[in-house]
Amino acid sequence: MQILHVVGARPNFMKLAPVRAALAAHGKVHQTIVHTGQHYDVSMSDVFFQQLQIPEPDHNLGVGSASHAQQAAEIMLRLEPIILKGKPDLLLVYGDVNSTVAAALVCAKLLIPIGHVEAGLRSFDRTMPEEINRILTDRLADYLFTPSMDGNENLIHEGVPPEKIHLVGNVMIDTLIRLLPHAGTPKLLEELSLAGYPYVLVTLHRPSNVDDRAELRRILLTLNEIAGEIPILFPVHPRTRQVMRALEFANFSPHLHLVDPVGYLEFLGLQRKATLVITDSGGIQEETTYLGIPCLTVRENTERPITVQLGSNILVGRDMDRLKIEVEAILSGKGKTGTVPPLWDGKAGQRIADILVSGA
Numbered sequence: 307m308q309i310l311h312v313v314g315a316r317p318n319f320m321k322l323a324p325v326r327a328a329l330a331a332h333g334k335v336h337q338t339i340v341h342t343g344q345h346y347d348v349s350m351s352d353v354f355f356q357q358l359q360i361p362e363p364d365h366n367l368g369v370g371s372a373s374h375a376q377q378a379a380e381i382m383l384r385l386e387p388i389i390l391k392g393k394p395d396l397l398l399v400y401g402d403v404n405s406t407v408a409a410a411l412v413c414a415k416l417l418i419p420i421g422h423v424e425a426g427l428r429s430f431d432r433t434m435p436e437e438i439n440r441i442l443t444d445r446l447a448d449y450l451f452t453p454s455m456d457g458n459e460n461l462i463h464e465g466v467p468p469e470k471i472h473l474v475g476n477v478m479i480d481t482l483i484r485l486l487p488h489a490g491t492p493k494l495l496e497e498l499s500l501a502g503y504p505y506v507l508v509t510l511h512r513p514s515n516v517d518d519r520a521e522l523r524r525i526l527l528t529l530n531e532i533a534g535e536i537p538i539l540f541p542v543h544p545r546t547r548q549v550m551r552a553l554e555f556a557n558f559s560p561h562l563h564l565v566d567p568v569g570y571l572e573f574l575g576l577q578r579k580a581t582l583v584i585t586d587s588g589g590i591q592e593e594t595t596y597l598g599i600p601c602l603t604v605r606e607n608t609e610r611p612i613t614v615q616l617g618s619n620i621l622v623g624r625d626m627d628r629l630k631i632e633v634e635a636i637l638s639g640k641g642k643t644g645t646v647p648p649l650w651d652g653k654a655g656q657r658i659a660d661i662l663v664s665g666a
C-alpha cells in the first residue's frame with residue numbers, strides 16, 4: 307500500500323509524526339511525504355522535522371507565502387504531477403490549513419482516496435479561512451478521523467455516512483506524550499531569568515487578532531499592562547511580527563519579552579512551566595488541556611469546544627477587560643485545570659494505522 311502524506315504548516319508536523327511512525331511499524335506500507343513549503347522558516351518548519359524525528363520530505367513544493375487563492379493554486383499545480391507519477395493508494399492530510407484542502411482537491415479529482423486526520427472540527431465561523439478548509443476537506447474525504455465526539459456529531463449532522471467516520475483521539479497529543487519527557491527547562495527561561503518564576507506564555511496569529519494594526523495594538527497594550535504584574539513570554543509568529551513592525555511603541559514593559567518562534571521541545575517546556583497561557587492557536591488550546599495549564603483563548607469561538615467543556619480552556623473573546631479579569635482570577639488561584647478528554651491517550655496514530663492497514 308502506498309500512502310502519500312501532504313503537510314505544509316507548523317501544526318501539521320506534530321500531527322504527521324505519530325501517524326507516519328505507526329504506519330511504518332506495520333511494515334506493509336510505503337510512505338511518501340510532500341511538504342508544500344507553505345511554512346519555510348527554519349523555526350516554522352525544519353526544527354520540527356528534526357525534533358519530531360520525521361524523515362526529510364521526499365518533495366518540497368516550495369510554494370511559500372501568497373494570497374489564499376495563489377497559495378492553494380500553486381500547491382495544486384505543483385502536486386498534481388507528483389500524484390500522477392506516484393499513483394498513491396491513499397492521501398493523508400492533516401488539520402485545516404491551505405495545504406490540506408489544496409492537496410485534497412487534487413486527489414479527489416484524480417480519484418485517489420483521502421484520509422483526513424482531525425476531521426469534524428467546526429467553529430461555525432466562516433470568516434476563519436480554516437473553517438472553509440475543514441468543511442471542504444471533510445466533504446472530499448473517505449476516511450474521517452476525529453479527535454473527539456463533537457467531531458462525529460458535526461459530521462453526522464452534515465450528512466457524512468457514519469461508516470466513513472472514525473473516532474480515534476488526538477494525534478497532536480500523541481506527539482506531546484512521546485516528547486514531554488524530553489522537554490526540559492528551555493534555555494530561554496534561564497536567559498530571561500524566568501526559570502523557577504511565574505510567567506504567562508502568549509501566542510497570537512489569527513488574522514482576526516493580528517492583521518489589523520489597531521486590533522493588534524489594543525491586544526499588545528493589554529499584554530503590556532498584564533506584564534506589569536507577571537512577566538510575559540511571547541514567541542511571535544511571523545505573520546504577527548510583520549504587522550508588529552509597522553506599529554510604534556514607547557514605554558514597553560521590560561517584562562513583556564517578544565522572541566522568535568521556538569522549537570517544539572522548547573515550547574512544550576515553556577507551556578508546562580507556565581502559570582497560564584494566552585493564545586488564539588488551535589493546537590495550544592489542546593496541549594494546555596492535556597497539561598492542565600489554564601488557557602485563555604482570545605477568540606469568540608473555538609472549533610475545539612471540548613477544551614472548554616472538559617479541559618482548562620476559557621474563551622475570553624476579544625474583550626480585553628475580560629482577559630484582565632480572567633488573568634487576575636488565575637493569579638489568585640482560581641485557574642481552571644480541567645480533565646483530559648477521552649482517547650487523548652497517545653494512541654491515536656496507532657488507531658489510524660490499524661484502520662488503514664486492516665482496510666487495505
Ligand code: UD1
Pocket residue numbers: 315316317344345346347350371372402403404405435436511543544545548588
Ligand atoms: C497558517 C494557517 C493557520 C495555522 C497557522 C499555523 C492557513 C489558511 N492558515 O497561518 O490555520 O494556524 O498556519 O502557524 O493555512 N511567514 C513567514 N515565514 C514562514 C511562514 C509564514 O514569514 O515560514 C509569514 C509570511 O509573511 C506569510 C504570513 O506569515 O504571509 C502568513 O503565513 P500563512 O502560511 O499564509 O498563514 P499563517 O498565518 O501562518
Ligand code: UDP
Pocket residue numbers: 316317320509541566567568569570571573574586587588589590593
Ligand atoms: N509551537 C511551537 N513553537 C512556538 C509556538 C507553537 O512549537 O513558538 C507549537 C505548539 O506547541 C503546537 C503547534 O505549534 O504544537 C501549534 O501550532 P500553531 O499555533 O502555529 O497552529 P494552530 O494549531 O493554531 O493551527
